[in-house]
Amino acid sequence: MQLYLIRHGQSFVNLEDWDGDPPDAGLTDLGQKQATALAHWLPENLPQVDALYTSTMQRALETTRILTEAYSLEVREDDRLRELGNNRADHTPWPGGFAPRVDDYAADYWSSERPYARIIPAAEGSESFMHFRTRVGDFIEEVLQRHRDQIVVAVCHGGVIGVTFDHVFNVGPWRRCEIWTYNTGVTCIEYVDHPNREVWRLHYHNRIDHLHGQFTGDNLA
Numbered sequence: 058m059q060l061y062l063i064r065h066g067q068s069f070v071n072l073e074d075w076d077g078d079p080p081d082a083g084l085t086d087l088g089q090k091q092a093t094a095l096a097h098w099l100p101e102n103l104p105q106v107d108a109l110y111t112s113t114m115q116r117a118l119e120t121t122r123i124l125t126e127a128y129s130l131e132v133r134e135d136d137r138l139r140e141l142g143n144n145r146a147d148h149t150p151w152p153g154g155f156a157p158r159v160d161d162y163a164a165d166y167w168s169s170e171r172p173y174a175r176i177i178p179a180a181e182g183s184e185s186f187m188h189f190r191t192r193v194g195d196f197i198e199e200v201l202q203r204h205r206d207q208i209v210v211a212v213c214h215g216g217v218i219g220v221t222f223d224h225v226f227n228v229g230p231w232r233r234c235e236i237w238t239y240n241t242g243v244t245c246i247e248y249v250d251h252p253n254r255e256v257w258r259l260h261y262h263n264r265i266d267h268l269h270g271q272f273t274g275d276n277l278a
Contacts, residue, residue: 058201058205058206058208058209059207059247060209060246060248061103061208061211061244062211062213062221062243062246063095063124063210063213063242063244064212064213064215064238064240064241065088065092065112065114065117065119065120065213065240066084066089066090066091066092066095066120067084067088067240068083068084068088069083069085071240072085080154080155081114081154082116083115083116083119088119088120088240091240091241092241093123094241094267095120095241095267096123096124097267098267099243100127105208106130106208107204107207108130108133108200108208108210109121109124109125109130109132109133109210109212110134110135110196110200110210110211111135111211111212112138112212112213112214112217113135113136113138113150114154117213117214120212120241121212124210124212135211136148136150137192137193137195138193138212139214139217140213140214140215141168141217142168142176142177142189144189146182146184146188147182148184156180164176164177168185169186169235172186172190172230172231174186187230189216190220193217193220193224194224196211197224197225201248215236215238218238218244218262219236221244222236225257226257238263239263239265241265242262242263243263244263244264245261246258246260
């Protein structure tokens with residue numbers, strides 16, 4: 058299986074002056090341009106795609122809608138591809154699609170610093186960093202079984218791409234390296250059935266040829 062992970066275009070949540078409202082924001086004008094540039098570039102470099110998955114968050118859905126203009130494929134929406142903290146510990150999205158706002162919404166620690174602690178301490182049922190890693194890993198393993206000899210594209214989030222690296226590199230709970238991805242950056246990993254050898258191959262990460270030095274924005278978070 059060849060798995061292409063694509064981060065969504067720039068969203069309002071990526072802007073420095075974003076105040077958290079709406080919690081599940083769509084693409085900025087720049088994000089629309091990034092996604093359109095990707096939709097023009099990707100089919101020339103990846104003419105065949107067997108399955109197209111997307112996160113159910115607005116910024117990923119909007120990126121995917123632009124991308125589907127280049128491919129005649131059914132879009133498979135999957136909640137497991139949502140960004141860190143936007144699902145509950147049972148891997149399902151919060152009612153209404155976003156976490157409840159509570160007085161101490163923001164933890165005083167980074168999620169990977171305390172990987173077993175709740176992302177939102179005061180919210181009962183909030184997922185931890187390890188819950189997040191588990192749901193993304195579950196997605197990867199299920200897709201591998203379903204599309205073992207196929208090419209799969211998944212439009213998702215920077216955090217999802219980061220923990221995918223944790224999964225395929227077999228990183229323990231306390232990671233030492235953060236994976237940073239531009240908006241609409243493309244990552245390609247491949248599963249190869251080699252007994253007694255590594256089974257995952259990283260071909261490239263954060264490819265942004267389609268942006269040609271423009272439409273990158275300033276905030277990579």
